[in-house]
Amino acid sequence: MSFSYTAFDLPHPPESTQRDTPRLSIVVPCYNEETTLPALFGRLEQLNTDLLAAKLIAQPFELILVDDGSADGTWAAIQNAGARFAVTGVKLSRNHGHQKALFAGLMQAKADVVVSMDADLQDDPDAIAPMIEAYMRGAEVVYGVRGCRETDTWFKRRSARAYYATLRRLGVDLIPDHADFRLMSRRALKALSQFGETNLFLRGMVRELGFQSEIVTYSRSARVAGESKYTLRKMLALGMEGITSFSVQPLRMIVMFGFAVAALAFLFSLMAIVAWAGGRVVPGWTSVVLPLSLLGGAHLIALGVIGEYVGKIYEETKRRPRFIIDTVTSKHAGHDTIVAPQPIELVRAG
Ligand code: UDP
Ligand code: MG
Numbered sequence: 001m002s003f004s005y006t007a008f009d010l011p012h013p014p015e016s017t018q019r020d021t022p023r024l025s026i027v028v029p030c031y032n033e034e035t036t037l038p039a040l041f042g043r044l045e046q047l048n049t050d051l052l053a054a055k056l057i058a059q060p061f062e063l064i065l066v067d068d069g070s071a072d073g074t075w076a077a078i079q080n081a082g083a084r085f086a087v088t089g090v091k092l093s094r095n096h097g098h099q100k101a102l103f104a105g106l107m108q109a110k111a112d113v114v115v116s117m118d119a120d121l122q123d124d125p126d127a128i129a130p131m132i133e134a135y136m137r138g139a140e141v142v143y144g145v146r147g148c149r150e151t152d153t154w155f156k157r158r159s160a161r162a163y164y165a166t167l168r169r170l171g172v173d174l175i176p177d178h179a180d181f182r183l184m185s186r187r188a189l190k191a192l193s194q195f196g197e198t199n200l201f202l203r204g205m206v207r208e209l210g211f212q213s214e215i216v217t218y219s220r221s222a223r224v225a226g227e228s229k230y231t232l233r234k235m236l237a238l239g240m241e242g243i244t245s246f247s248v249q250p251l252r253m254i255v256m257f258g259f260a261v262a263a264l265a266f267l268f269s270l271m272a273i274v275a276w277a278g279g280r281v282v283p284g285w286t287s288v289v290l291p292l293s294l295l296g297g298a299h300l301i302a303l304g305v306i307g308e309y310v311g312k313i314y315e316e317t318k319r320r321p322r323f324i325i326d327t328v329t330s331k332h333a334g335h336d337t338i339v340a341p342q343p344i345e346l347v348r349a350g
Contacts, residue, residue, distance in 0.1 A: 019136045022112035024051070024061040026128075027105035029098055033119040034073040035225040037065075040119055041081055047125045048085045056132045060085040065119075066105040069095035079329065087331045093324040097234065099200040099241075102180060104323040106189060115183045117144075120223040122151070123181035127218035131183040140188040140211035144181030147217040163239055170247040173207050175215065182206065198316055201241045244312050251309060254302045261298055265291070 026044070030037065044063060051057045063085055065078045069092055078089040090108055092101060102116055113135050117123040123144060131142040152160070164176045180202055184192070191209050192202075230238075243250065268291065 019138065021055060021058045022132065022135060023059055023110075024057045024128075024132070025064055025109040025111040025114045026061055027064045027066065027102060027109060027114060027116045028119050029066045029068055029101035029105060030070065030074050030078070030119045031068040031095060031098070031101070031229045032070045032072045032074060033226065033229075034070070034077055036120045036223070037074065037077040037081070039224040040121060041083060043121055043125055044085070045083055047128065048083075051129060051132070054129060056129055056136075062086040062088060062109070062111055064088045064090060064105045064108050066090045066092065066101045068092050068098070068101035081331070089327070089329040089331075090325060091327040091329075093326045096323045097237075098180075098230070099202055099238070100323045102202060103200055104325065106184070107193060108328065109186075109189065112186050113183055114186075114189060115181075117181050120226065122220050122223055124218040124221060127181070127216050128183070130216045134214040134216060135183055135185060137214075138212055139183075139214040140185040141206060141209065141213040142183040143175050143178045143213065143215045144183075145175060145215045145217045146177040146179075146220045148219050151220055151222040159235075163242075167242060167247070170243060170249040172204060172242065172246040174203060174242070175207065178203060178215070181218075185211075187211075196319075197245065198318070198320055198322055199241055199245055199312065200322065201238070201245045204242055204246045240308070244308055248309075250305050254305055257298065258302070261295065 028040070033040075048057075048060050052060065063081075063083070065081070065087065067075045067078055067089065075089070075091055078087070078091075081087045081089075088108060090105055092104060096104070106114060106116065113132065115128055115131060117125070127144055131144065134142045160177075164174060167174055184206065188206070188209055188211055191211075192205060195205050195208075197205075
């Protein structure tokens, strides 16, 4: 398999000094993934052997599995995971959603670098080696970018493309075709922990961090088992999050729209006055009802958009914890070698 490395948006020239071989944590959020976990464990077992052999990791990695309030046997599977690497299980108190589950896992990480990936092996574990190489060259963040989306449905492909294009027009800086498969250094993670928002849109937040970054392209495979846990509703919520968290353009667009409507209304009034002065007053029903209904619609849209943002302000001012952990377990499978016992220091807990 081949990977292309692209120097991406480098704020500083790449450091020439090679970094030391890092310790690695892999964070995987799991929501009803009982059927996919066995395949994941098998694949990661292989990856651990490969990475050790290639001297890309200093010791067997730590796998952090976050159970996002699953209703099936996911937590039991996490507990029983017997592996040649360390396994940390984080059980959230209920289903908090993918972004919050992932964030909870990231904040538990103890290693020098952390890779986040999905449980269903759609993110190719073989791309982790080039990600670590990029880190060793000096990158603090390495984005996994899907080279092709053939395995996604037609709807998902089209909606994703339209969504990225819209965000770009709204001034939101995202890496196209990058979701949440990425490597972050401990430094980048610490910076991320300073973001105080309750509503999380990690791919946008990580982009805001800056730092030296690279991208690694990979081809996205089909889910190994089970079905997508991202319902249309969850997808729409995430999409909305991306816009309202990172752009106030929609509010400005309302103002522009308002001006345009006001200008038209002004022209219309001039016409009406001219018609009235000329004595050509028509007992017009259409001319009353049409603008009224158009304006009614415009008002509702405008109010709706403002409401979205007001709702967000309401949620953010409550400053509720972003996730609530029920239990954390850890297993070192015979080699108690993960030495840094401190998870990322939280600037804002939860
Ligand atoms: N996931 C989660 N909480 C949720 C929904 C999804 O932790 O509420 C996890 C899921 O178990 C998987 C990852 O998020 O590891 C991505 O979900 P999925 O593969 O279903 O999304 P898709 O690839 O279809 O977009
Ligand atoms: Mg998936």
